[in-house]
Amino acid sequence: MKQLYVVEDKENSKICQLLSSLEKKEKEIADCQRNIMNIKKHATDLQMFLSMKQIEIDVYSNNTFLQSLVEGEGQHSLSYKINTSIQNIMADIISFGEVRIESKPFDIVLIKKKTKQAQMMVPTVQSSPFENIKLTIHKTINTKDFIYGCCMLPGGRIAFTYYFAQTVKVFSDKGSTDFEMKMPCSPFDIIYISEDNTLAVTSGVSKKHCITIIDIRRKQIKKTISLDSSIDGIALKNNTLIYSSRDIGIRMINLYDESISDLVRDAMPSECYTSTFRDNIYYTKNVTNTVICYNLQGKVQWTFHNESVLRNPRGIDVDNDGNVYVAGYRSNNVVVISPDGQRHREVCTARDGLIDPFTLHYSGPTNQLLVANFNKNKSFLFNCT
Structure with missing residues (x-):
C-alpha cells in the first residue's frame, strides 16, 4: 500500500504538470487564432505578408509541442504484478488449517450412593x-x-x-x-x-x-x-x-x-x-x-x-x-x-x-x-x- 501511494502521488504530480502545460498552450493557440482572424479582417496585404513569418513560427512551436506529447511515454495505467514465489506457495499449500473438536474431561464429579448403603446421611442445612x-x-x-x-x-x-x-x-x-x-x-x-x-x-x-x-x-x-x-x-x-x-x-x-x-x-x-x-x-x-x-x-x-x-x-x-x-x-x-x-x-x-x-x-x-x-x-x- 505504501508503494502504491508513492506511485500514485508521483503520477498525479506528472498529470497536474501536463494539464498546466496544456492549458497554457491552449491559451496560446487561442490567441494565435484570434490574431489570424484579425489579420484577415483588418490587415493590408503588406501587413499580412509581414505577419505570416511570426505566425508560422508560433504554429510550428505548438505543433512540435503536441507532437512531443503524442510520441512521448504514452498512456499510463496502474497494474500489479504478482510475485511468482507466492504462486508456488499457493500450489504447495492445500489448506491454511482445519477445524477440530477436542474432547476433554468434564469439570464435574458425580458421587454415587453405595448400592448397599444401609443408612442415609442427611446433610446439615445452614440457615439462609x-x-x-x-x-x-x-x-x-x-x-x-x-x-x-x-x-x-x-x-x-x-x-x-x-x-x-x-x-x-x-x-x-x-x-x-x-x-x-x-x-x-x-x-x-x-x-x-x-x-x-x-x-x-x-x-x-x-x-x-x-x-x-x-x-x-x-x-x-x-x-x-x-x-x-x-x-x-x-x-x-x-x-x-x-x-x-x-x-x-x-x-x-x-x-x-x-x-x-x-x-x-x-x-x-x-x-x-x-x-x-x-x-x-x-x-x-x-x-x-x-x-x-x-x-x-x-x-x-x-x-x-x-x-x-x-x-x-x-x-x-x-x-x-x-x-x-x-x-x-x-x-x-x-x-x-x-x-x-x-x-x-x-x-x-x-x-x-x-x-x-x-x-x-x-x-x-x-x-x-x-x-x-x-x-x-x-x-x-x-x-x-
Whole structure:
C-alpha cells in the first residue's frame, strides 16, 4: 500500500504538470487564432505578408509541442504484478488449517450412593443468609434538599443527585462536601463506573434526554450521551449501562460505541429504578407497588407485590448474595426480598429515621447500604451483617 501511494502521488504530480502545460498552450493557440482572424479582417496585404513569418513560427512551436506529447511515454495505467514465489506457495499449500473438536474431561464429579448403603446421611442445612440480615447505623449524612439518586465511591466518598438544584454533590468520608458539579439538566439517578473512575448520571424528565459522564479525578463533565427518551433509573453491568427508558422499557447502552439495544419492551411509568445482578435485571414499578425481576432475555422471573409492607417502591439494589433491597417511599421503610422473590423482610423503618426514602445503593466491597430520604435533609449509611 505504501508503494502504491508513492506511485500514485508521483503520477498525479506528472498529470497536474501536463494539464498546466496544456492549458497554457491552449491559451496560446487561442490567441494565435484570434490574431489570424484579425489579420484577415483588418490587415493590408503588406501587413499580412509581414505577419505570416511570426505566425508560422508560433504554429510550428505548438505543433512540435503536441507532437512531443503524442510520441512521448504514452498512456499510463496502474497494474500489479504478482510475485511468482507466492504462486508456488499457493500450489504447495492445500489448506491454511482445519477445524477440530477436542474432547476433554468434564469439570464435574458425580458421587454415587453405595448400592448397599444401609443408612442415609442427611446433610446439615445452614440457615439462609436472608434470615440473618441485620442493618446497623454507621453514620448520618446531612444532605439537605431533594435527593433522587445516590451511590458510594471508593475511599468512603458518597455522591448524590440534587434534582431541582440541577447539581451533583460528592461528599467525603467525613461527611463534608468534596466537590459539586452543575449539570446541564436535572439529574435523576447516578452510578459509579470503576473502570475509568467516572459517574454516569441520568436526566429524568428533563427536556434534554441524556446520560452525563463526570470525570471524578478532573472534576469535570467528560461527555454527554444524547438519548431519544426520558431516562430514570440506571445500573451498571460490565461495560454497559442498563437504564429505565420512560414509555419504552429497559434498555442497554454500550459505553464503547454507544450502541443501544432493548432488553424489556414494556411502557415504564415515571421514576422507575433499576438494578442488575448476574443474569437478572430488577426494577421498581411505583404506580402498581411492584418489584419485577427479569432475565437478560426480558422474561419475567418473579414479581413481588405486597402493599401491606411495600408501597410506592423506588430505589433498588442487590447485595452479594442476590438479596434485593427496595426503598418504600410511602411505607417509610426498606424491604429486602429473597433472590427467588418468595420471601421478604422489613430491615429498617421510620424508627431508624426513614421518612420518604427515595433512593438507595448497596456497596458490595464494604457490605454497606446507603439510603437517602427524599427531602428530609438526612441520608443514612448502614452496615449490613
